[in-house]
Amino acid sequence: MNILVTGGAGFIGSHTVVELHNAGHTPIIIDDFSNSEASVLKGLHKILGEEVKFYEGNCNSEEFLRSVFAENSIDGVIHFAAAKAVGESVENPLKYYDLNIGSLIKLIQVMGEFKVEKLVFSSSCTVYGEPDEVPVSELTPRKPANSPYGNTKSIAEDILRDVVKAGMNYQFIALRYFNPIGAHESAEIGELPNGVPSNLVPYITQTAAGVREQLTIFGDDYDTKDGTNIRDFIHVVDLAKAHLAAFDYLNGKSDSFYDEFNVGTGEGYSVLELVQTFEKVNDLKLNYKIGPRRSGDTVKIYGDVSKANKLLNWKTQKSLEEALKDAWRWEQKLAERK
Numbered sequence: 001m002n003i004l005v006t007g008g009a010g011f012i013g014s015h016t017v018v019e020l021h022n023a024g025h026t027p028i029i030i031d032d033f034s035n036s037e038a039s040v041l042k043g044l045h046k047i048l049g050e051e052v053k054f055y056e057g058n059c060n061s062e063e064f065l066r067s068v069f070a071e072n073s074i075d076g077v078i079h080f081a082a083a084k085a086v087g088e089s090v091e092n093p094l095k096y097y098d099l100n101i102g103s104l105i106k107l108i109q110v111m112g113e114f115k116v117e118k119l120v121f122s123s124s125c126t127v128y129g130e131p132d133e134v135p136v137s138e139l140t141p142r143k144p145a146n147s148p149y150g151n152t153k154s155i156a157e158d159i160l161r162d163v164v165k166a167g168m169n170y171q172f173i174a175l176r177y178f179n180p181i182g183a184h185e186s187a188e189i190g191e192l193p194n195g196v197p198s199n200l201v202p203y204i205t206q207t208a209a210g211v212r213e214q215l216t217i218f219g220d221d222y223d224t225k226d227g228t229n230i231r232d233f234i235h236v237v238d239l240a241k242a243h244l245a246a247f248d249y250l251n252g253k254s255d256s257f258y259d260e261f262n263v264g265t266g267e268g269y270s271v272l273e274l275v276q277t278f279e280k281v282n283d284l285k286l287n288y289k290i291g292p293r294r295s296g297d298t299v300k301i302y303g304d305v306s307k308a309n310k311l312l313n314w315k316t317q318k319s320l321e322e323a324l325k326d327a328w329r330w331e332q333k334l335a336e337r338k
Contacts, residue, residue, distance in 0.1 A: 001247075002075050003025050003027055003078060005017055005027050007080030008052075009041060010036045010080055011180065012080055013081075015239070015240035019244050020244060028072055035194060044188075061106075062106045076117075087198065108170070119172050120173050125176050125232070126146065126153055127145065128140055128176075129143025134300055134302055137306075138260055160172040175260070175263045178232035181199075181324070182323035190331075204275060208278070209334075217272065228273075229298070231268065232265055235318035239263055241314065266304060278327075
């Protein structure tokens with residue numbers, strides 16, 4: 001099938017492109033490089049042995065989207081393209097609502113014009129806010145988001161649900177991600193943060209590589225086993241494969257359909273555990289310190305993923321240790337390029 005991957009040069013998108021190709025599908029990438037680099041396309045070429053069809057442009061342009069759909073016979077869409085920095089969303093909420101919500105609405109409208117019905121949407125566990133108990137399941141009530149970014153994911157889910165409820169013939173799935181980490185085992189693609197990383201693992205690898213002087217762990221006085229935040233860290237390749245499983249599941253649907261799935265390991269690891277595991281598996285010492293709590297951080301969250309295991313016939317295969325080895329290998333590869 002021809003599957004349009006918006007944001008396909010990004011961290012999760014590029015790994016999903018690999019898995020789609022490996023499964024015999026033809027991925028078509030849209031990206032504007034606002035949160036990625038053109039070098040990713042070279043990495044994909046090295047992994048796949050062939051060029052991936054690519055369009056440079058912004059999904060918030062209906063005219064651009066229409067031109068891509070007109071040139072290709074598209075069978076379905078995986079929608080990653082979005083602004084995703086939590087801090088920036090607090091400072092500039094209008095940018096996030098315009099881009100993240102606007103692009104989704106335009107995409108669905110253009111899909112309708114071209115009779116494309118199937119969409120897998122990149123959602124987030126941020127829709128659960130600060131949960132009352134863990135693990136969270138898909139039945140766990142959503143709470144007000146801690147940021148405009150998180151709120152765009154909740155609103156996007158509502159849009160998908162309401163469009164289907166209105167009887168329009170679409171089949172949608174929202175995948176609620178936990179914390180993707182790692183890189184492709186070839187070290188040809190991985191996470192490429194712009195400027196100072198907002199995610200933990202790139203900050204760890206950059207500190208280990210000497211790009212950053214020191215890592216700060218924000219708070220060690222939380223009500224957790226070692227006082228640091230608890231998260232569900234999933235290898236990006238496992239997460240990529242979940243999109244393939246979700247698309248396969250949608251292929252069995254022809255009537256209006258919407259559902260959401262947690263996509264994680266189902267286990268919680270503390271920030272300190274992650275740091276210490278990184279040191280152990282890569283045989284190095286990391287320069288880190290404990291700092292004050294950071295406002296807006298959820299104390300602990302990890303997912304009940306039994307629904308995805310059962311209905312999507314998907315489960316994680318890679319360990320935390322593998323993810324941290326792959327992340328470090330990728331960081332070393334980046335250092336060699338400079």
